Amino acid sequence: MFNVIRKWLDERFGWEELMAPLRHKKVPLHKFSAWYFLGGMTLFLFGIQVVTGILLLLYYRPSANEAFESVQYIMTRVQFGWLIRSIHSWSANLMIFFAFAHMFSVAFLRAYRKPRELTWVSGILLLFLVLGFGFSGYLLPWNTLAFFATKVGTEITGQVPVVGHAMLVFLRGGEEVTGATLTRFFGFHVALLPGITTALLALHILLIQRLGMSAPPSVEAEWAASPEKKREMSFFPNFMLREMMAWYIALGILGALAAIAPWELGTKADPFAAAPAGIKPEWYFLFMFQTLKMIPAKVGFIDGEVLGVLLFGLGGLLWLLLPFFDRGERRSARWTMGALVFVVAYVVAMTVYGHVAK
Amino acid sequence: MWRNKQLTRALWLFLLAFFGAAFAAAQNAAQPNTCVDCHSAMDAPLKVTAEQFAQDVHAQKGLGCVSCHGGDATKDDPDEAMGKKAGFRGKIKRTDIPALCGKCHSDAAYMRQHNPSLRTDQLSQYQTSVHGKQLAKGDTNVAVCVDCHGVHDLRAPKDPRSPVYPANVPATCARCHADSNHMKAYKIPTDQFEKYKASAHYEALTVRGDLSAPNCATCHGNHGAAPPGVSTVQNVCSTCHVFQAQLFEASPHKAAFQAASMPGCITCHSNHKIVHTSDTMLGTAKGSVCTDCHSEGDNGYKAASEIALHLGKLDTSMKQADDLVSKAQDSGMEVSEAKTDLDQARDSLTKARVTIHSLDVARVKADVEAGLKTTEKAHEAGTAALQERDFRRKGLGLSLIAILIMLVGLAMYIRQIEKPQART
Numbered sequence: 107m108f109n110v111i112r113k114w115l116d117e118r119f120g121w122e123e124l125m126a127p128l129r130h131k132k133v134p135l136h137k138f139s140a141w142y143f144l145g146g147m148t149l150f151l152f153g154i155q156v157v158t159g160i161l162l163l164l165y166y167r168p169s170a171n172e173a174f175e176s177v178q179y180i181m182t183r184v185q186f187g188w189l190i191r192s193i194h195s196w197s198a199n200l201m202i203f204f205a206f207a208h209m210f211s212v213a214f215l216r217a218y219r220k221p222r223e224l225t226w227v228s229g230i231l232l233l234f235l236v237l238g239f240g241f242s243g244y245l246l247p248w249n250t251l252a253f254f255a256t257k258v259g260t261e262i263t264g265q266v267p268v269v270g271h272a273m274l275v276f277l278r279g280g281e282e283v284t285g286a287t288l289t290r291f292f293g294f295h296v297a298l299l300p301g302i303t304t305a306l307l308a309l310h311i312l313l314i315q316r317l318g319m320s321a322p323p324s325v326e327a328e329w330a331a332s333p334e335k336k337r338e339m340s341f342f343p344n345f346m347l348r349e350m351m352a353w354y355i356a357l358g359i360l361g362a363l364a365a366i367a368p369w370e371l372g373t374k375a376d377p378f379a380a381a382p383a384g385i386k387p388e389w390y391f392l393f394m395f396q397t398l399k400m401i402p403a404k405v406g407f408i409d410g411e412v413l414g415v416l417l418f419g420l421g422g423l424l425w426l427l428l429p430f431f432d433r434g435e436r437r438s439a440r441w442t443m444g445a446l447v448f449v450v451a452y453v454v455a456m457t458v459y460g461h462v463a464k
Numbered sequence: 465m466w467r468n469k470q471l472t473r474a475l476w477l478f479l480l481a482f483f484g485a486a487f488a489a490a491q492n493a494a495q496p497n498t499c500v501d502c503h504s505a506m507d508a509p510l511k512v513t514a515e516q517f518a519q520d521v522h523a524q525k526g527l528g529c530v531s532c533h534g535g536d537a538t539k540d541d542p543d544e545a546m547g548k549k550a551g552f553r554g555k556i557k558r559t560d561i562p563a564l565c566g567k568c569h570s571d572a573a574y575m576r577q578h579n580p581s582l583r584t585d586q587l588s589q590y591q592t593s594v595h596g597k598q599l600a601k602g603d604t605n606v607a608v609c610v611d612c613h614g615v616h617d618l619r620a621p622k623d624p625r626s627p628v629y630p631a632n633v634p635a636t637c638a639r640c641h642a643d644s645n646h647m648k649a650y651k652i653p654t655d656q657f658e659k660y661k662a663s664a665h666y667e668a669l670t671v672r673g674d675l676s677a678p679n680c681a682t683c684h685g686n687h688g689a690a691p692p693g694v695s696t697v698q699n700v701c702s703t704c705h706v707f708q709a710q711l712f713e714a715s716p717h718k719a720a721f722q723a724a725s726m727p728g729c730i731t732c733h734s735n736h737k738i739v740h741t742s743d744t745m746l747g748t749a750k751g752s753v754c755t756d757c758h759s760e761g762d763n764g765y766k767a768a769s770e771i772a773l774h775l776g777k778l779d780t781s782m783k784q785a786d787d788l789v790s791k792a793q794d795s796g797m798e799v800s801e802a803k804t805d806l807d808q809a810r811d812s813l814t815k816a817r818v819t820i821h822s823l824d825v826a827r828v829k830a831d832v833e834a835g836l837k838t839t840e841k842a843h844e845a846g847t848a849a850l851q852e853r854d855f856r857r858k859g860l861g862l863s864l865i866a867i868l869i870m871l872v873g874l875a876m877y878i879r880q881i882e883k884p885q886a887r888t
Contacts, residue, residue, distance in 0.1 A: 178800065182801070344878065347878050347881075351871055354870050355867075355871070358867040362860055365860040366796065368796040370796075373800075
């Protein structure tokens with residue numbers, strides 16, 4: 107049956123030719139091969155987000171008066187609405203986790219080296235977009251925690267020198283977090299960000315297809331010395347089937363999380379209520395939030411928060427340009443590795459500290 | 465030459481400024497408070513320090529020792545400062561204190577200059593109080609203004625350090641009223657403060673920090689302090705407990721209590737030791753206040769029993785529904801609507817507990833029925849949520865089995881397609 111369809115397609119627009127690069131694509135096999143699964147896993151979870159997000163759109167209403175009630179309706183009245191919403195929320199968190207893990211694995215395996223600099227840059231931009239999805243999506247249920255987290259988050263944006271206030275007003279749709287903020291966050295979440303992400307994701311995947319998969323420098327050196335040791339696996343179907351197994355496991359975990367720990371809805375946002383004590387952002391923003399909290403109010407002549415925002419801005423830019431600093435020499439590689447270890451240790455430590463701190 | 469002229473002019477200016485400042489300082493120093501100079505070095509009760517007096521609300525408004533005691537605080541010589549010529553009044557007699565304070569505090573025109581919102585009827589109120597009447601009879605043991613408000617470091621009542629700050633009033637009254645020696649001559653109990661400390665009112669005032677909670681002055685009055693009469697006690701309670709008082713007024717208890725000379729609210733709730741009410745106060749079981757007057761067979765006994773039964777039914781039903789809904793919530797189910805229903809049921813129970821003051825069984829039953837209806841709704845929602853939870857878990861089990869089968873299938877397929885490669 108499949109063969110008949112394949113032949114039919116092949117006769118009309120050269121299906122076999124189109125699929126040839128996939129068949130020829132090879133996955134290097136070595137002791138770090140397991141890390142290759144992370145990118146695919148992030149992509150799979152992004153797919154889940156798209157599908158569940160579209161389903162949520164059927165019932166969600168993006169206004170301050172109706173948003174909370176519509177999510178409550180989805181969670182209680184809509185058939186399997188609880189499953190879709192819980193999977194959407196859990197999958198969002200897992201996707202961000204895997205995006206970070208994928209990024210760090212690429213960094214440690216130094217897969218960003220020439221000729222893959224642009225793959226890294228597009229990947230980092232995708233991570234920023236994913237964080238944008240997280241930030242904008244968090245407000246959509248219009249509950250107390252989301253409301254105040256958005257208030258704090260947008261306030262931090264307001265600290266950016268010169269353009270900060272304009273950015274704050276643009277994000278909030280005014281001076282305060284109101285229904286106008288919800289409406290534009292909805293717009294960002296379901297139209298603007300998906301549009302840019304799709305284009306960038308296509309470029310990211312195209313680059314991977316074009317450049318193939320990178321083997322770590324140590325493995326490459328070993329294979330160059332003794333070519334008989336080189337081991338590879340066909341991407342399609344061998345690696346793809348293994349990746350599907352990982353996706354099935356992820357699906358099972360998502361289902362279990364949704365059924366055993368459905369995502370909480372909380373209480374409806376009340377703009378006139380006092381902010382809950384010890385309010386914190388989502389875990390993926392915690393390391394930045396905790397750092398900003400720890401910087402003194404004034405550092406010399408500069409405002410502590412402004413300094414923090416500037417430092418994170420600079421850090422983000424340096425991170426984006428990482429491939430251009432690692433020139434491949436031994437010394438430069440050692441420096442890059444040291445910086446990577448520091449960044450991971452800092453992010454993990456600050457996230458844990460931010461989680462336990464009051 | 466020009467330079468020298470400039471210099472001389474600057475020198476003159478400097479000398480002028482210096483002597484000007486010295487003159488101003490001398491002017492200030494010319495108005496000393498010699499009273500405090502001496503009294504700060506004396507032993508109690510004559511000791512008044514400058515720090516202490518600086519805290520005094522009168523001192524902050526510009527009044528000094530002489531405003532009450534007369535004399536001349538600018539004179540260093542004690543004979544001159546406290547001489548008759550200077551109008552020195554010395555220690556004010558206790559019987560004269562209210563009138564002395566009233567001289568300013570009853571003068572609306574004068575008080576307006578300092579605190580326009582302050583009442584000016586304290587003296588006339590005091591004269592109607594038990595304290596005031598006793599003082600008029602020459603009893604100097606009763607409280608006068610300074611006993612409650614303090615003296616020399618007298619603070620505004622809104623200052624938490626003031627003895628008449630709402631939370632401090634009970635202890636201030638207790639200074640005399642809990643002193644059995646002091647109260648011996650008046651033959652009135654001295655356990656009011658101890659009892660009050662066990663009350664719900666004291667808890668609200670001190671634990672919750674609710675300054676609007678009743679203290680002694682709320683029920684007895686402050687300047688016009690007197691015990692409320694038997695027939696008017698419910699008027700005192702009704703200033704806060706409005707609905708209960710209205711229902712009591714229209715209830716059979718009103719006439720019955722009047723006939724038996726029993727005070728309204730306090731017959732069941734006591735006076736100083738007003739503890740948190742509970743449903744055990746109702747009905748015919750042990751701990752009920754109804755059985756203090758009613759006995760088996762009379763209508764009151766029957767009504768008490770029925771009212772307790774209705775309230776108990778709603779309370780039990782609510783607890784069961786709450787357990788169920790909480791269990792569903794702990795399982796991660798969205799039950800906020802059921803929680804709102806339970807809040808509504810709680811409101812009905814509170815309303816029914818107020819309605820009991822009417823002693824109308826039908827009215828209490830109506831409130832309870834309304835509560836039972838919403839409780840039932842919450843109960844159904846809780847049951848449905850738990851069933852849904854079980855359904856989800858079963859669904860999860862089946863899905864995981866399906867996923868496992870897929871995984872096994874994929875693993876077998878991979879093995880199969882990779883077999884020839886292994887052979888080659």
